[in-house]
Amino acid sequence: MKNAGSTQKILIVDDDPDYCRWIGDYLGAHNHPVIATMTIADALKTLGTEQVGLIVLDVLFGERFERAGIQMAQELRRHEAWRSIPILFVSVLAPGEVLRELNERRVAVDQDSVRIIQKPFALPDLLDGVQQLLACARTKARSKEEHA
Numbered sequence: 001m002k003n004a005g006s007t008q009k010i011l012i013v014d015d016d017p018d019y020c021r022w023i024g025d026y027l028g029a030h031n032h033p034v035i036a037t038m039t040i041a042d043a044l045k046t047l048g049t050e051q052v053g054l055i056v057l058d059v060l061f062g063e064r065f066e067r068a069g070i071q072m073a074q075e076l077r078r079h080e081a082w083r084s085i086p087i088l089f090v091s092v093l094a095p096g097e098v099l100r101e102l103n104e105r106r107v108a109v110d111q112d113s114v115r116i117i118q119k120p121f122a123l124p125d126l127l128d129g130v131q132q133l134l135a136c137a138r139t140k141a142r143s144k145e146e147h148a
Contacts, residue, residue, distance in 0.1 A: 008053025008134055011038040011122075013043040013072065014090070017060045023056060023090075026123045027130065029093055041070045047082055057099055057119070061092035066132035073107045083108075084140070088126070089116040112136040 010032050015021050020036035027034050035050060037043045038059070046052070050131050055076070058099040059069035071090060076082045091098050113136065115129040 003013060007033075008137075009033045009050060010054045010056060011043060011046060011050070011052045012131065013069070014038065014056070014058040016038070019058070019090075023123075024112065025125065027127065030127055032130065040068050043072065045087075046073065047076075052085055053137065054086045054088065056088045056090060056130070057090055059093055059101075061074045067101065070101050070105060070107065073102065074105055079109050084137070084139050086113045087115075087129070088129045088133055089114065089117070090119055090121065090126070092119045094118060110146055112140065 006139075010027055012020050012023050012027075012034055014023070014093060015038050015121070017038060018146075020038060024034040024036050024125045034131040035046055037046055043057075057096045059067055069091070073087060073089075076085060076087070089098055095118055099109065103113075113133070115133055117125060117129055
């Protein structure tokens with residue numbers, strides 16, 4: 001049986017090609033089409049050309065562990081076309097630390113559009129987060145249509 005929301009493309013943004021492949025293969029095997037990028041710049045280019053239903057976004061990038069994922073989230077929330085895309089953050093940082101940084105940088109966060117899971121994680125936990133976020137996004141879209 002195909003998962004609901006299987007037509008929603010998922011953009012994976014992680015500078016580790018092994019993680020991109022690992023996550024992409026698993027989500028693909030569960031009927032979620034995936035696009036993987038290893039830089040924020042490539043992710044933003046992809047968002048300009050592809051319709052994406054969800055972003056799996058690493059927080060830390062590069063050898064200096066810059067918090068580029070947080071910066072990308074800021075950019076997404078400023079851009080009208082990308083503002084409503086749910087984000088599943090993956091990070092070696094504790095979820096509370098990621099949430100604190102998001103709040104400090106005034107990135108809009110609500111339970112329906114953001115989840116945070118800590119690396120290392122089990123793939124079924126990732127899939128659960130993806131499915132929850134996609135379900136919330138579908139519910140919001142239906143509600144918006146009904147009230148338009």
